[in-house]
Amino acid sequence: MKFLKSFLVSLCVLAAIYLGVGRLIDPRGNFKTDIFPRITMDARADKTRLFSAYQAKGSVTGLILGSSRSMKMKPQDFAAVAGGRVFNFSVNSARTEDMLAIYRWVRLQGARPRVIVVGLDVEALHDNVKFSSQLENHSALRKMLKEPLPKKSRLSRLKKSVTSYKDALTADFARDMGTSLRMRIAPNWHGVARFEHDGYIYYRDKDRALQDGTDELDMEISKSIAEYKQRFGEMKSLSVKRRAYLETLLDEAHRDGAQVIVWLTCLHPRTAEALRQSTRYAQLLEQSRSYLRDLQQSKHIIACDFSELQFFAGSLSDWYDGSHIAPRNAGLVGAALLAKLKADSRLPVRRAMPAKH
């Protein structure tokens, strides 16, 4: 059994070395080592940092909220109507509790947005998922919500630690370590994406591929379809709790004198069609549209339905994947929203405009 013993000892030593290096590099921020650059997007952490720096240089008067589908909305497009500096505070997988927490936190930093642009995904009102782990782990944002913080027992901390090490023992994690090292060695190499000082996102490879015409949109859409089928597969209706978060946000914004425009975000037609065939997406979309019309009447907001391409004259090809619009489409949405804001632009908030687009 000498061979087996030698094998097992070698395995343990190699695994320990690998995990030690993984913990040191910590590409996903699981171990909070913070020595090497993180490659995963933790927009909540990144944007709170960026916002503080941005606000310090001049008061923020405009706010863009939403998920990654709103990350390509250019803040400077809304500067004129907001009367100052605008910050894109959209975060990945944002749901309405994220938006409320962010708005309250922004107010706590002393900012007083006059204009708030909210990109609402249908699944931001998901009735069957918990808070994002990035929100739970961001204590400053999490405190903005009234729900008590989950208690972290010793067992749960141990469990989390074991999970982190287990997740590190994957090829994807090893690849991420390489990426993080690269980001450290080559300062101009920003990884997959970076946020600019005003919260706008720049996708290093994707934007270049779009420019060169070498993007693989069909393949990306196919991948998105699989992911979104899973996402919508568990969604049965619009969550009452999440609707309450959104309505609280709108009430507080109205009370603070802000003008709010809420737009229903879009999925690529292929994604939408696939979801219609295998999930309750069609019904959920109709419920969201109806809900938005109700909000327009009751909450003094401007509501826009941009859930289909033709509603903003969008392009079939200007997409990163099956759910994220690329710059040209984002520009069209931005222009349409701006037009509505300009037509309604006056402080304090006026009565609602007619429904739809």
Add this chain to the structure above:
Amino acid sequence: MIFNSNIFLFVFLPVVFSLFWLAKTKQQRYVLLTISGFIFYGYWNWKFCFLLLFSSLISYLVALRITDTDSERAKRGWMIGAICVDLCLLGFFKYYNFFAETVHALAPAIAPPLLHVVLPIGISFYTFHTISYIVDVAAGRVRATRNVFEYFTYVSLFSQLVAGPIVRFRQIEDDLEHIDGPPRQDYIALGLGFFVVGMIKKVVVADSFADAINPILAAPETMSQLGAWLAALGYTLQLYYDFSGYSDMAVGLGYLFGLRIPQNFNAPYRALGIGDFWRRWHISLSTWLRDYLYIPLGGNRRGAIRTNVNLMLTMLLGGLWHGASWTFVLWGAYHGALLVFDRLAQPWLTRLPTLLYRGGTFVAVVFGWVLFRAENLPAALDWMGKMLGFGIPPGAQAVPPLLLWGCLAGIIAVNTLPETWDIRFGVRLRWAPVYAAGLLLAYLFMNGHDSPFLYYQF
């Protein structure tokens, strides 16, 4: 339970291995391997353990009856009876749905009820184990064991229970007899070597090809001609690395317990002719079909026409063995026709340049795998049509360059790299860290991915 899972690697295998080598007597080890085999099988669905138990008991008892009977007629009767029981069980669980759905489609008035019978995992494999045992006992090629746990060890050995290789009792009879021996360092080293290489083939290579081709096959309406070819080549490589990887792991596990499992693959994509392909691919199945079906049918001893009929019949049943679907039947018929052609055209084919003969064989095999992988016949025909340039849609999807390079690298690899059995695994201590590094690499690819072996579905 699959070999590339945390429950197997960190719980089942260490526990069974430790208990096995702590046990000192033959009987203790037989009992342990039997119980572990049933636990391994029952992890999927404990209810079907009874089926495995029943099938094993029948063949064990019948083999003893055959041994204790002097009458040749009685021996034959018992043999046929036991085989019928096994085939009835296999027929019902594997083919009833297929049969009922087919009759339903053709003549609903007389169709049997649709029962949606669950296919027990590994039934095709362990049924062939038990049948080979009964036939070999009846033919006097092997002595029937009187130790029920020795027999159960043979049938339920977890390393080959659910996806082969199809091991005959006589192939491991000697090792079973000496199972109470001490551990051998060379066997442990070989076992680890085979296991690690097999796992790398499966989780690193095969699963990578699967990830690359599955999106193309999920959207056949946008498949280009190049996409169709790359999907077929990708699947050809995926299937080989997946199945041979599994077989290597099974061999490795056998060595860890002092049992030598026979070789199942021998560089099949280097075959010269389809006959040669079947001497290199899934060797345990092809030799089983040869010895227990083709030869009893007459083999090549009854003239050319009968030989060709026997070949076709054997391959048709071989195709059906893989699955209850018309695509598998057609795949079997396709290979049967190729074997007949190969046999008839041998004098001319052997005159071809080696590269051409090998390339032609490979392309013929690739086309056959399309039938194997396609969901149904129309999908298979559509896919083949696209490979030949027919029915290409106007907005056909571009193919990821990585798949193209991957297929090229794969084809070069299968034609140049040694088969696992040809690797001279180091058995000295200094090789242990190398195997450990290999296992760690494989684990990184395996962790977090649930990917059963392709042959589990048979």
